[in-house]
Amino acid sequence: MSNVxxxxxxxFLKRFPPFTFLNDATLxxxxxxxxxxxxxxxxxxxxxxxxxxxxxxVLKEGIxxxxxxxxxxxxxxxxxxxxxxxxxxxxxxxxxxxxxAQAKEDSLVYAIPVGIFEKILEENSRVSLYxxxxxxxxxxxxxxxxxxxxxxxSEFKELSKDNGLLIxxxxxxxxxxxxxxxxxxxxxxxxxAKAMSEKGVGxxxxxxxxxxxxxxxxxxxxxxxVVAQGLSYDTLVEKIMTNPVITKSKDAGFSxxxxxxxxxxxxxxxxxxxxxxxxxxxxxxxxxDILLSQGNSPAVLxxxxxxxxxxxxxxxxxxxxxxxxxxxxxxxxAMDFVANIISEINDIIIQRAIKIAKxxxxxxxxxxxxxxxxxLSLGSEGREEQLLRTxxxxxxxxxxxxxxxxxxxxxYMLLIAEExxxxxxICGFQPCPADMMANNPKWCQPLSKWKQYFSDWIIxxxxxxxxxxxxxxxxRPVFGHRTLAxxxxxxxxxxxxxxxxxxxxxxxxxxxxxxxxxFFRNFIVERTGEHRDKFDIKLRAMMPLAxxxxxxxxxxxxxxxNNTFKRFEKLAELEPNHQELMLEAGKAYEILMRMRAIExxxxxxxGRYIQPxxxxxxxxxxxxxxxxxxxxxxxxxRVRFQLDYFTN
Amino acid sequence: xxxxxxxTGKKISKSPFVKEYEALFEKKTPKLRPISQLKFVVLxxxxxxxxxxxxxxxxxxxxxxxxxxxxxxxxxxTYLDAPIQNTNSVxxxxxxxxxxISPLKDFASDLLRYVGSDIIVGHHIGFDxxxxxxxxxxxxxxxxxxxxxxxKALAIRLEKGPHYDPRMDKRGxxxxxxxxxxxxxPLDDRHTAAxxxxxxxxxxxxxxxxxEQKGIKNFGELMG
Numbered sequence: 001m002s003n004v005x006x007x008x009x010x011x012f013l014k015r016f017p018p019f020t021f022l023n024d025a026t027l028x029x030x031x032x033x034x035x036x037x038x039x040x041x042x043x044x045x046x047x048x049x050x051x052x053x054x055x056x057x058v059l060k061e062g063i064x065x066x067x068x069x070x071x072x073x074x075x076x077x078x079x080x081x082x083x084x085x086x087x088x089x090x091x092x093x094x095x096x097x098x099x100x101a102q103a104k105e106d107s108l109v110y111a112i113p114v115g116i117f118e119k120i121l122e123e124n125s126r127v128s129l130y131x132x133x134x135x136x137x138x139x140x141x142x143x144x145x146x147x148x149x150x151x152x153x154s155e156f157k158e159l160s161k162d163n164g165l166l167i168x169x170x171x172x173x174x175x176x177x178x179x180x181x182x183x184x185x186x187x188x189x190x191x192x193a194k195a196m197s198e199k200g201v202g203x204x205x206x207x208x209x210x211x212x213x214x215x216x217x218x219x220x221x222x223x224x225x226v227v228a229q230g231l232s233y234d235t236l237v238e239k240i241m242t243n244p245v246i247t248k249s250k251d252a253g254f255s256x257x258x259x260x261x262x263x264x265x266x267x268x269x270x271x272x273x274x275x276x277x278x279x280x281x282x283x284x285x286x287x288x289d290i291l292l293s294q295g296n297s298p299a300v301l302x303x304x305x306x307x308x309x310x311x312x313x314x315x316x317x318x319x320x321x322x323x324x325x326x327x328x329x330x331x332x333x334a335m336d337f338v339a340n341i342i343s344e345i346n347d348i349i350i351q352r353a354i355k356i357a358k359x360x361x362x363x364x365x366x367x368x369x370x371x372x373x374x375x376l377s378l379g380s381e382g383r384e385e386q387l388l389r390t391x392x393x394x395x396x397x398x399x400x401x402x403x404x405x406x407x408x409x410x411x412y413m414l415l416i417a418e419e420x421x422x423x424x425x426i427c428g429f430q431p432c433p434a435d436m437m438a439n440n441p442k443w444c445q446p447l448s449k450w451k452q453y454f455s456d457w458i459i460x461x462x463x464x465x466x467x468x469x470x471x472x473x474x475x476r477p478v479f480g481h482r483t484l485a486x487x488x489x490x491x492x493x494x495x496x497x498x499x500x501x502x503x504x505x506x507x508x509x510x511x512x513x514x515x516x517x518x519f520f521r522n523f524i525v526e527r528t529g530e531h532r533d534k535f536d537i538k539l540r541a542m543m544p545l546a547x548x549x550x551x552x553x554x555x556x557x558x559x560x561x562n563n564t565f566k567r568f569e570k571l572a573e574l575e576p577n578h579q580e581l582m583l584e585a586g587k588a589y590e591i592l593m594r595m596r597a598i599e600x601x602x603x604x605x606x607g608r609y610i611q612p613x614x615x616x617x618x619x620x621x622x623x624x625x626x627x628x629x630x631x632x633x634x635x636x637x638r639v640r641f642q643l644d645y646f647t648n
Numbered sequence: 649x650x651x652x653x654x655x656t657g658k659k660i661s662k663s664p665f666v667k668e669y670e671a672l673f674e675k676k677t678p679k680l681r682p683i684s685q686l687k688f689v690v691l692x693x694x695x696x697x698x699x700x701x702x703x704x705x706x707x708x709x710x711x712x713x714x715x716x717x718x719x720x721x722x723x724x725x726t727y728l729d730a731p732i733q734n735t736n737s738v739x740x741x742x743x744x745x746x747x748x749i750s751p752l753k754d755f756a757s758d759l760l761r762y763v764g765s766d767i768i769v770g771h772h773i774g775f776d777x778x779x780x781x782x783x784x785x786x787x788x789x790x791x792x793x794x795x796x797x798x799x800k801a802l803a804i805r806l807e808k809g810p811h812y813d814p815r816m817d818k819r820g821x822x823x824x825x826x827x828x829x830x831x832x833x834p835l836d837d838r839h840t841a842a843x844x845x846x847x848x849x850x851x852x853x854x855x856x857x858x859x860e861q862k863g864i865k866n867f868g869e870l871m872g
Contacts (some may be wrong), residue, residue: 001720001722001723001724002711002723002724002725002842002845002846003725003842004709004725004840004841004842004843004846005709005720005723005725005842005845005846006720006723008846009720031720032720032721033720034719034720035717035718036719036720036849036850037717038716038850038853038854038857039716040857040861061833061834106832106854106857108853
């Protein structure tokens with residue numbers, strides 16, 4: 001046997017998954033067994049219904065088209081190019097082929113005998129995951145299991161890339177103390193302080209007879225509430241304890257624990273047996289524990305933001321958050337966690353910016369500054385999905401005032417908005433090209449005017465109204481009086497009731513961009529067979545999903561869920577017959593968000609345009625797998641909103 | 649057989665593996681056998697130079713091809729470190745071996761078993777054959793008996809027609825590099841015997857398909 005040739009086959013195979021996951025020796029064994037086959041243009045490698053051959057294929061050169069023949073029509077499922085793996089049914093289950101494989105150019109393929117690979121499949125979990133997740137071509141028929149795809153992706157990531165930047169380490173490294181200092185209710189502060197001092201800890205949990213937590217006392221409480229106030233040390237602990245306490249089970253996921261602490265600005269989180277406050281204390285997690293496990297962490301960043309009024313300092317912190325984001329994305333940290341953290345950081349920046357603006361302008365507007373208002377984030381930021389600092393979309397709603405005051409109030413609100421936008425620009429955000437920002441008088445309006453806007457859009461859904469709908473319907477209160485935002489939501493649902501035609505228009509709008517078919521070489525293959533050299537991930541994959549989620553949420557009259565992936569989760573609950581599809585769609589959206597953000601950071605752009613050549617084989621497959629739920633959802637929308645009979 | 653035999657010009661007796669080889673040709677390949685059923689051995693040699701008298705084979709690579717398919721398992725390669733290959737002794741690593749026990753004998757026997765009666769294919773096959781025949785002579789075989797195809801000649805025949813005068817071609821138009829380029833075969837590591845044989849095998853598959861399209865469908869037509 002020729003080693004030169006075996007090596008040549010090996011070198012080729014090892015560039016492509018699943019062969020990338022084999023060690024050199026195993027890959028050598030596989031390469032030796034390879035059969036090189038040549039097919040001239042138009043020849044069939046196998047046909048739909050043929051019994052499985054004894055090998056599966058890797059395309060070495062040329063083009064092989066996989067197509068399904070049904071009802072007399074041939075529908076192209078995929079066009080394979082160099083390194084694509086196909087015909088894997090031979091390997092998995094030995095069922096007859098369900099697709100036609102035809103050479104579209106003279107093609108050289110490597111046939112890998114099933115025999116040698118079956119063993120590998122059993123022994124190598126990454127290889128079996130590759131197939132289980134539907135990464136091979138033509139394997140994805142209707143619905144692949146995207147959660148497996150995701151899992152696969154994180155399994156496949158090169159460990160070497162881990163640069164030791166221990167920002168996120170996961171729960172296993174989370175050390176919390178199980179030996180918790182507790183103090184019975186009814187004891188004196190003096191006794192509690194003595195116990196703390198003996199044990200050398202900074203906090204004590206106040207419990208009842210059954211060791212259920214009632215409250216917590218920290219060093220700070222003793223300093224601020226006892227010593228500074230001149231309280232007697234005989235005062236009972238329950239007088240100064242902070243309560244109620246927030247409790248969790250120690251088995252709660254890391255991100256859950258972490259978010260709870262961040263959102264409630266907790267320094268200590270108490271673990272109880274079942275996670276409720278009605279069960280015995282089992283441990284305590286301090287923000288210090290988190291810091292130790294995290295190194296550089298969101299908590300540190302948020303803390304830094306909360307402790308500065310300097311805009312440039314805020315900008316620096318926001319830049320640091322970008323590093324954190326990068327690390328999270330590369331390490332496949334759960335998307336809801338990542339999106340939550342980044343939104344939280346962005347929200348804090350906005351809140352701080354508003355406070356800075358208010359401090360500056362309130363003295364000049366004694367009247368107007370007392371008018372209730374709410375700062376709203378719109379679009380992707382409104383959906384808590386804006387990972388990168390792309391375009392700002394925001395607005396201000398304020399309570400209705402008498403006409404005589406209107407001018408003065410709007411002037412004040414616009415000043416505040418102007419300041420906030422400037423701060424956000426300094427922090428690295430981009431202005432909205434369509435000027436959908438709170439400093440635009442049109443989008444800085446009293447509640448009654450906003451209600452009017454929404455009514456207009458709903459009643460006469462022209463093209464502009466539909467564009468506005470996709471952005472403004474995803475508003476989220478970030479600062480100020482939430483009730484104003486709630487009233488807007490109530491108004492929208494009131495208006496939609498009985499005007500289903502609006503949803504039909506929205507649905508039609510959502511179907512304008514069908515998902516592409518897949519990839520071929522460095523092109524995107526459209527359903528029309530056309531090729532394009534770059535892919536607008538926002539327009540072609542994310543927007544259709546976000547739009548569909550919004551329409552379905554509106555049609556179900558769901559309030560308060562803004563995330564596209566959370567919306568799909570909710571829809572999975574509400575539509576049990578489409579449960580699987582909805583969950584897949586949510587997963588697809590998470591994958592797309594992640595890809596867009598990674599691409600954006602790579603190319604220092606909004607990440608909208610993805611060039612297929614920068615994606616690895618796996619990434620392409622993963623991206624392609626996300627197209628399947630889009631296509632299926634669009635079909636459902638078409639039927640549900642009767643779009644085939646609906647023309648405007 | 650002693651060293652004197654060479655100088656006396658006495659006919660060298662045939663080694664058993666040569667007899668075995670010759671026996672394979674008693675039965676001729678039917679002219680009607682379709683291309684997809686024919687067995688080919690594509691080979692290439694690397695030599696110290698272009699003088700068939702002075703130079704010698706350094707490495708040899710070969711590939712079996714049948715029905716537009718190559719089994720990697722059935723490829724063949726060997727390295728010869730044999731400065732003198734046309735006498736009855738061979739110097740390998742500064743050791744002088746009598747020809748009967750030399751690595752050359754193993755090579756000759758392996759080679760003949762490998763090629764059997766298959767169609768031998770190569771690019772500029774004449775040169776490789778001359779170098780190989782030089783070795784085989786030492787074991788009593790005048791020359792290889794297999795049907796031969798030169799991929800260069802085949803490409804010219806398919807592209808320019810059977811009556812073309814090869815002296816008319818532009819320089820290098822039918823070199824292996826240019827042909828591979830023309831037929832879309834990526835040139836990875838060239839200039840190992842096995843590597844070149846692999847390239848030539850890919851070229852052959854393309855040429856055979858082309859031949860079939862042009863109505864050359866069986867052994868008779870292919871060799872004719």
